[in-house]
Amino acid sequence: MSPKLNELLVRRYVEDVWNAGNLELVDELLDPNHIRHDPILSDDVIGTESIKAQIKSLRTGLPDLNFDVKIYPAADGIHVTRQWILTGTHQGKWMGIKPTGNHITNTGMAISRIANGTIAEEWIQRDEIGLRKQIGQA
Secondary structure, eight states: OOHHHHHHHHHHIIIIIIITOOGGGHHHHEEEEEEEEOTTSSSOEESHHHHHHHHHHHHHHOTTOEEEEEEEEOTTSSEEEEEEEEEEEOOSOBTTBOOOOOEEEEEEEEEEEEETTEEEEEEEEEOHHHHHHHTTOO
């Protein structure tokens, strides 16, 4: 795919799946064996059902979540980097933590690898300490 099509794929994933909660699109946009490397978790998240569970968990904890993203497709035609600011209100149980009612603002980035018109793999980094402080865990 072209860098522009890769950018559109990743934008759709963020806006329609993460922000809007349209989990039906996960199977269309992600490779069935998708791998998400996320340092907040002890193991990689593998497969679309695991990704759906992660999205549900985050949307339960922050039901008004919004990722404001800047997307940078790589010239190699395979990778897309996105930088984000996540905002939301901690209104539900999340990561085993009872709702605090705190407004959350968190920054991070991800690199996605595109293969066969889907997102095959992602590497995630975020301000974990800042996030935990905002929900009273640090």
